[in-house]
Amino acid sequence: TTEIYTLSLHDALPISTVKVLDAAGETKGITFNYDEQLLGGCAIDAAGTPWPDATLKSCRAADSILMAAIGGPKWDGNPRGLRPETGLLAMRQELGLFANLRPAKAIPQLLDASSLKREVVEGVDIMVVRELCGDVYFGKPAGIYTDAAGVRWGQNNMIYSEPEIERIAVVAMDVARKRQGKLTSIDKANVLDVSQLWKDVVIRVHGECGGGVELSHMYVDNAAMQLVRWPKQFDTIVCGNIFGDILSDEASMLVGSLGMLPSASLPSEGPGVFEPIHGSAPDIAGTDAANPLAMILSAAMMCQYDLAQPELGQLLEDAVEAVLDAGYRTRDIATDGGKGETLVGCKEMGDLVTAKVAELTDRKSTRLNSSHG
8 A cells, every 4th residue: 555645725635636546556456545734825724824734744654745736826915934835945845855857848749739849849858857955945044124224125045055966966967867868957157156066066976976977067048048949959957946947947838838747856765745837727726627637747757756656657647648649638738720639628637547547457458468368
């Protein structure tokens, strides 16, 4: 039995993903147990804090954490300590989630949904490795203050220690080695001292444990331009927290929709957190228009990276691809022409993937029985 503790914005679990995950588990006799806890906006409303103690306790006891979107404009005007993002940052620190993996892989069935030309995005397969616990989001001192003349100032501190850079560089080298063996490190070393340290440490780590990995360096402004000019030059990208926040969102749009992309946030030890990179989309809440595929693909990453069940992860990915092959689309990934496409809602898309999991399993079983016969 594998236990999964699920964090969700609303009172209900992400039902489509639970159905798909349970169906996949049945194929290997695995039972998933869910403990739903509060984080972010719903936690503020229910418990007066974006990161309740009960949620932390549940996360630490879990084998893995599957998380839905946690924010929304409803809480944007709150004091900093009562915003959903404060809970997210606290979770990253408390659980040691320092390595964020964000794949941006072009899906053949959705190439026309990208805002870039087909020849630019076809074949794109990028993994962004983002450091998650340092940089300007956590650096001190930080805050807004007023000087003696009555002028208000805002301050954040871009800061990294050598060990923080070392550990994310080691993860990036390992990820790159398992892919195409190409790693691009992003910095702004021409003007920032913290980036010069970043570059120096990445070079040293590459010399110590980067065998089989080709390392290159690129300034962040050039990287932002190159991602839309020639994205296929990239394989694995490693960057600090703020640069990674920006570049990973840019890379995600190469494939046409934020609704298709999962992510993983991993610690040195303990449970990881797996979540779609899209937001909560309050403008379509309750309309059955959301795309559940990024959440399902996040569960696939969870099976691969946290639960030692790569076959289940592959099954989920294959089921999603088969449903897309059949022409089913939610609103965000439908093309203007819509030729050969069938528009479906969130619930139906989840049901289609669930059914496909069973169908693919039956096919595999039939093939195995035939070969043994």
